[in-house]
Each structure stands twice: as C-alpha cells, then as structure tokens.
Amino acid sequence: MTKNVVVKEGGTLLSVPSEHSSGGPGKKNSEIFFNEQMAFNRDVSVMLLRSLSPGITVADAMTATGARAARIANEVPGTEVTANDINPGSMEYVRKNIELNGLGNCTPSNKDLHILFSEHAFGYVDLDPFGSPAPFIQSAIRGCSRKGILAITATDTAPLAGAHSAKCRRRYQSEPVRGYMCHEGGLRILMCTIARELAKFDRGMSPMLSFSADHYYRTYVRVTEGAEAADRTLSQLGYMRYDTRTMERSISSRPDEMHRLGPFWTGNLHDPEILNGMSPEGMADERRCSKMLELWRREIDSEVFVYDLSELSSHIKMSPPKIEIMVDALCQHGKASRTHMSPTSFKTDLPLSEIIDVYRSSSPDARR
Numbered sequence: 001m002t003k004n005v006v007v008k009e010g011g012t013l014l015s016v017p018s019e020h021s022s023g024g025p026g027k028k029n030s031e032i033f034f035n036e037q038m039a040f041n042r043d044v045s046v047m048l049l050r051s052l053s054p055g056i057t058v059a060d061a062m063t064a065t066g067a068r069a070a071r072i073a074n075e076v077p078g079t080e081v082t083a084n085d086i087n088p089g090s091m092e093y094v095r096k097n098i099e100l101n102g103l104g105n106c107t108p109s110n111k112d113l114h115i116l117f118s119e120h121a122f123g124y125v126d127l128d129p130f131g132s133p134a135p136f137i138q139s140a141i142r143g144c145s146r147k148g149i150l151a152i153t154a155t156d157t158a159p160l161a162g163a164h165s166a167k168c169r170r171r172y173q174s175e176p177v178r179g180y181m182c183h184e185g186g187l188r189i190l191m192c193t194i195a196r197e198l199a200k201f202d203r204g205m206s207p208m209l210s211f212s213a214d215h216y217y218r219t220y221v222r223v224t225e226g227a228e229a230a231d232r233t234l235s236q237l238g239y240m241r242y243d244t245r246t247m248e249r250s251i252s253s254r255p256d257e258m259h260r261l262g263p264f265w266t267g268n269l270h271d272p273e274i275l276n277g278m279s280p281e282g283m284a285d286e287r288r289c290s291k292m293l294e295l296w297r298r299e300i301d302s303e304v305f306v307y308d309l310s311e312l313s314s315h316i317k318m319s320p321p322k323i324e325i326m327v328d329a330l331c332q333h334g335k336a337s338r339t340h341m342s343p344t345s346f347k348t349d350l351p352l353s354e355i356i357d358v359y360r361s362s363s364p365d366a367r368r
C-alpha cells in the first residue's frame with residue numbers, strides 16, 4: 001500500500017504518493033505519478049488561465065494525482081474542471097485533492113481520453129503524457145471546443161532535439177536539427193505536428209506561449225476555425241538548412257537539397273498580450289515564474305534562428321563576451337535579445353556576417 005503525503009503547491013494542498021519524483025523526466029516511483037519539478041509547468045497553466053476571461057471549461061486529460069486539475073479549479077476563478085485519468089488508482093488521489101481544497105468545480109473522470117473527447121468538448125484541453133503526446137493529439141483536437149485552447153507537453157526531448165532522429169521521423173514525420181538549435185527545433189517540431197493535425201479538421205492555430213524547460217517542451221495554442229485559418233497556419237511551416245561548419249542558417253517553405261531539416265513551425269512562439277496579462281503572484285515558484293515571464297516577454301519572436309556564444313567562440317576562436325554585452329552590442333546595429341532556451345543563447349535579425357563582426361569586437365580578447 002503506497003503511503004501518501006500532503007504538500008502545498010501554489011495556493012493548493014495536494015495529497016501525493018510519499019515516494020515521488022523530484023526532478024528529471026520523472027520515474028514511475030509509485031503507481032500514481034507525481035513530479036515536484038513540474039510545479040513550474042503547472043504554475044504556467046494557472047498564470048495563463050488566470051489571465052483570460054473567466055468561465056472556461058477545462059479538461060486535465062492525464063491528471064494522475066489531479067495536481068494540475070486541483071490547482072486550476074482552486075486558483076483560477078470561474079473554471080469548471082474535469083480531472084481525467086485512465087488509471088482507476090488515480091481517482092483516490094483526485095477525490096482526496098478535491099476534498100482537501102473543498103472544490104465544488106472539479107469532477108473526477110476515469111476514462112481513456114480518446115473516449116472522453118469523443119463524448120465531450122472543453123474550452124481548454126491539457127495533455128501531459130509520459131513521453132510523446134503524438135498519439136493523443138487528434139483526440140485532444142476533437143475534445144477542444146471552437147476557438148478553445150490546446151496545452152500540450154512533450155517529454156520525449158531526445159527524439160525531438162535530434163538525439164534519436166529515426167524516432168522523431170516515426171513519431172512526428174519531421175527531421176530534427178542537432179547542435180545549438182536543437183531545443184528551438186524540438187519545440188517547433190512539436191508545434192508543427194499540432195498544426196498539421198489541426199489542418200485535417202479545417203482548423204488552424206495561434207500560439208499563446210511555447211517554451212522549453214527542464215526535460216520537456218510545452219506549448220499553448222488557441223485554435224482558429226475554418227479552412228482559411230488552417231491554410232494560414234500551414235503556410236507558417238518551413239524547412240531549414242543549418243550548416244554547422246559555417247554556422248549558416250536559412251528557411252524555405254519547401255524542402256530541397258539544402259533545406260532537409262523539418263518541417264518546423266516558423267511562426268511566433270508567444271502572444272505578447274497573453275504574456276503581459278500573466279502574473280507570478282502566488283505561484284509555487286514565484287521567482288522562476290517572474291524570471292521566465294521577463295525572458296519570454298523580451299525574446300525577439302519574429303526570428304526562428306538561435307545563436308549561441310559557445311558556437312561562435314568555437315568557430316571564431318576568441319573568448320566569448322558576457323551575454324548581456326553581446327546582446328547590447330548587437331542592439332546597436334539591429335534587434336537582439338536573449339532567449340529562454342539557454343543562458344548563452346540569443347536571437348537577432350542581423351545577418352551572420354554582422355553577428356561575427358559584433359562578436360569579434362565584443363570579445364574580451366579584442367580589448368587586450
């Protein structure tokens with residue numbers, strides 16, 4: 001018999017197995033899954049939903065202990081939440097968590113999500129599987145009401161980021177990018193997959209917030225309706241060339257000899273209005289939420305390519321400047337920002353030749 005423990009996450013009490021994961025992709029230490037490190041992932045759901053108009057129906061389709069469902073029901077006023085999991089054992093935790101927080105707006109549901117979404121549609125649909133969400137995306141789309149929100153996590157970062165290319169081709173029908181752009185690429189393959197599945201239903205998408213963190217990728221997209229919306233969405237998919245010998249990158253709307261990576265989503269990752277409406281107050285990890293919100297808000301979102309100081313340093317053979325110095329120097333010539341993907345990466349609208357010039361003149365070696 002598994003022992004339980006009550007923890008507080010954000011403003012919500014959670015009964016969870018005492019033997020649970022505290023980092024990494026999470027092991028199934030007990031029969032019912034709970035990972036403390038995913039508190040930040042759940043924080044983001046709460047912040048995002050709190051920034052929208054009240055009255056949203058929510059399906060936490062793979063709820064396990066009901067942690068996310070209970071947090072949303074408790075911390076986002078005006079929500080009506082269904083806490084669903086296929087595992088009958090998770091219902092004991094879901095019920096306990098509803099009771100612990102006195103939630104009248106959260107209902108347990110013990111169904112295969114494919115069945116749940118063939119019966120009901122919701123304004124917000126959350127998929128948080130072990131590994132790849134690919135087998136569940138079609139059902140989630142069926143279960144997402146008109147102009148609803150899809151919130152999808154992928155923890156299979158190894159295939160998406162190019163460490164297992166064959167697996168990525170099988171699951172996502174996409175050729176991943178390796179090296180310094182692997183996480184940007186992985187996140188954009190996930191988004192491309194959602195876009196292509198939506199198009200089959202004459203639906204499109206508009207990203208609200210998309211990020212890479214810890215061991216996973218996560219995206220929130222608002223579904224847009226109709227054939228035109230689907231075509232507009234598909235027009236934002238593209239193929240990439242990334243030559244690690246020269247650092248050259250380019251995008252093409254069609255695959256060719258040079259552009260053999262992808263397809264990727266090449267549109268925005270975020271909606272600035274959504275980000276501006278989100279507040280870290282009361283979150284489990286307020287400091288991290290605040291820091292990430294700041295990074296997401298400042299990130300240049302019109303550029304797909306990421307550059308990294310380590311990449312430039314190994315090509316140019318000069319010591320890297322501090323990231324702040326490099327970004328400030330780039331801003332003298334064009335647009336530039338740090339990215340949330342890595343503390344040493346940045347985005348800019350400048351061409352590679354200018355980036356190299358700026359790097360050379362900003363390197364501490366240049367001043368010696």
Ligand SMILES: C[S@@+](CC[C@H](N)C(=O)[O-])C[C@H]1O[C@@H](n2cnc3c(N)ncnc32)[C@H](O)[C@@H]1O
Nearest residue numbers: 033062063064067085086087112113128129130
């Ligand atoms: C990674 S855990 C979810 C963690 C949870 N969202 C949290 O924040 O703690 C994945 C869950 O998906 C459930 N699951 C797997 N396949 C499912 C299906 N077809 N329908 C519903 N739930 C499913 C598993 O039982 C497991 O509890």
